[in-house]
Structure formats: C-alpha cells, structure tokens
Amino acid sequence: MKEIVAIIRPNKMTRTKEVLAALGFPALTAWKVLGRGKQKGLAGEVSFPLRPDLVQEEGGMRYVPKRLISLVVEDEDVPLVVGAIMKVNRTGAIGDGRVFVCPLEDAVRIRTQERGTVAIL
Template sequence: MKLITAIIRPHKLEDVRSNLDKIGISGISITEIKGYGKQKGHIENYRGNEYLIDYIPKLKVEIAVNDCDVQKVVDSIIEAAKTGQTGDGKIFIKNLEEVIRIRTNERGEKAL
C-alpha cells in the first residue's frame, strides 16, 4: 500500500477530484497549506501598496491506495493539475506499513 501526497494549486482541486472519481478513487483528504518552491512568492497590490507574498496558498491532497493503483492515480493527478507553469506542485509517494479501519477493525488493503 502507498500514501500519495500531491501538492496542487487550489483552483485545480475539482479537476483532480473529478479525475480520481473517474478511475474509482473516492477517499481523499485535503489540507490547506502555504509554501514556496521555485516560485519564490509574488507581489500583490492592495489599496495602492505593494506587498510581497512569500508563501503561496496550495492544497495538500492525500490518498491511500493499493500498490496496483499508484500509477493510474499519479497519471490522473498530473493530467488534472498540470498547467505547464512553475508552481504546478509535486507528488510524493510513501510506503504504508498498515491501514486500519476504526469502525470494523479491518486491516491492510481491506481497510482502504
């Protein structure tokens, strides 16, 4: 089992969710985050004053999947989240030792 973590632009969430629904992935967790990478922030104007925004708002999408589903989930996220510009985000894939469904105490792939 794997945990896929995708950092994406906020306005791409519905596209990502829709693509994941199409391939049968229904369980995702979303966290609002801020950060920066190569973008290094940007300047915004507010009431005639310029402000440097160091940290860009992003969303962290987490999905636990079976090993056999990893590539189709990654491909689906890339297809939906890619704009071709700096700041599109990143995808991280980590091994999951165990998953336990609290309600039924099911473990492993059955708990996904």
C-alpha cells in the same frame, strides 16, 4: 499500499477530485496549505489583491496558497493515480505542484478494526 501526497493549485482541486472519483478513488483527505517552491512564491500565482506586507521586493510572496491531498492506494494503482493527478494539474508553468509516493506499512479501519487492504476499500 502506498500513500500519494500531492500539492496542487487551489483552482485544480475540484477537477482533481472529479477525475479521481471517476477512476474509482473517491476517498481522499484535503487541506488548505501555504508554501512556496524555489521560485519563492510568485505573486502572480494568486487571483486576489495582496497586502503590501505579503509581497517581497523581488515580486514574490512569503507563501502561496495551495491544496494538499492525500490518498492511499494499492501498489498497482499508483501509476494510474499519479498519472491522473499529473494530467489534471500540469500546466507547464511554475507552481504546478508536487506529487510524493510514500510506502505505507498498514491501515486500520477504526470502526471494524479491519486491517490492510480491506481497511481502505
């Protein structure tokens, strides 16, 4: 099993969920997060007016709003899921996000105490 963690643009969240569900991966966890990459938070990334104290002199922001999603999949499904996330979220512009694939030792469904693959299905 692997955990796939992706940091994406907020406006891509709905489409990402739709595509993953259509591929058979409807279960995920999502958070509203703030962060920035090496571009130091481009102010043009957001579609709302910024308070002056949030904008840095270089035209950047302290942090940019993003969405972080996490889902657990079988090893053989990693290329499909990562490919789908990439296809939906890649605009070719700075700020498209990141995808991380992490090894996962075990999973336990609390209600039934099932372990491993059956716990994530």
